[in-house]
Amino acid sequence: xxxxxxxxxxxxxxxxxxxxxxxxxxxxxxxxxxxxxxxxxxxxxxxxxxxxxxxxxxxxxxxxxxxxxxxxxxxxxxxxxxxxxxxxxxxxxxxxxxxxxxxxxxxxxxxxxxxxxxxxxxxxxxxxxxxxxxxxxxx
Numbered sequence: 001x002x003x004x005x006x007x008x009x010x011x012x013x014x015x016x017x018x019x020x021x022x023x024x025x026x027x028x029x030x031x032x033x034x035x036x037x038x039x040x041x042x043x044x045x046x047x048x049x050x051x052x053x054x055x056x057x058x059x060x061x062x063x064x065x066x067x068x069x070x071x072x073x074x075x076x077x078x079x080x081x082x083x084x085x086x087x088x089x090x091x092x093x094x095x096x097x098x099x100x101x102x103x104x105x106x107x108x109x110x111x112x113x114x115x116x117x118x119x120x121x122x123x124x125x126x127x128x129x130x131x132x133x134x135x136x137x138x139x
Contacts (some may be wrong), residue, residue, distance in 0.1 A: 002097045005089030005105075012109035020114040028077040030084030031070050041071055045133070049125035051118065052076035056083070056126060058098070058133040066090060066098045066134055078115055082106070082123040086130065095138045099131055 001009075015023060034041075044055035055071040068090055070083035090098055102108060106123045 001101050002090055002093040004091065005085075005093075005101065008085055008089045009105065009109050012111065015110070017110075017114055020110065024081040024111075024115075025077055026081075027084035027088070028074075028080035030088050031072065031080050032087065034069065034071055044069065044071060045129055047122065047125050047129055050076075050079050050122040052079050054079055054083075054122070054126065056130060056133075058130045058137075060095050060134060060137040064094055066093050066095055068130065078119050079122060079126075082126050085109075086127065095134050098134050101127060101131065103127065 012020060012023060041055045044057045047054045047056060050072075052073060052075075053071075054076070057069040059067045059069070061067055068083075068087055070080075070087060072080045072083055074080065090101075103124065105127055106112070106120050111123070112120050
């Protein structure tokens with residue numbers, strides 16, 4: 001797992017439960033907007049397990065790092081927080097580092113005690129699709 005993502009996991013796991021929701025809200029602001037001039041969600045995959053419209057795309061660059069692109073409405077802060085955690089934690093990561101992220105990432109962060117199981121399932125689906133897209137590009 002990339003070092004930055006590991007730090008984020010540790011921060012959440014160590015935080016008191018009442019602080020976890022505040023931390024999630026902070027990460028909901030980390031999601032960068034879609035690039036200017038990009039067609040509306042072109043090439044992005046929808047994650048239907050999320051309760052809100054959520055789209056993502058992972059791209060393995062020629063430099064062998066993974067770029068992530070997320071689109072999620074601001075009125076879905078928990079789902080945006082999942083994207084923000086991944087955007088921050090996977091920035092500059094290699095495909096192998098992304099694929100090494102544990103599937104139970106959000107449980108390791110202690111989020112199952114702070115948010116609904118349905119939301120955790122959505123976050124897990126986001127990670128699974130991201131990893132699948134990376135796997136497909138590296139063959």
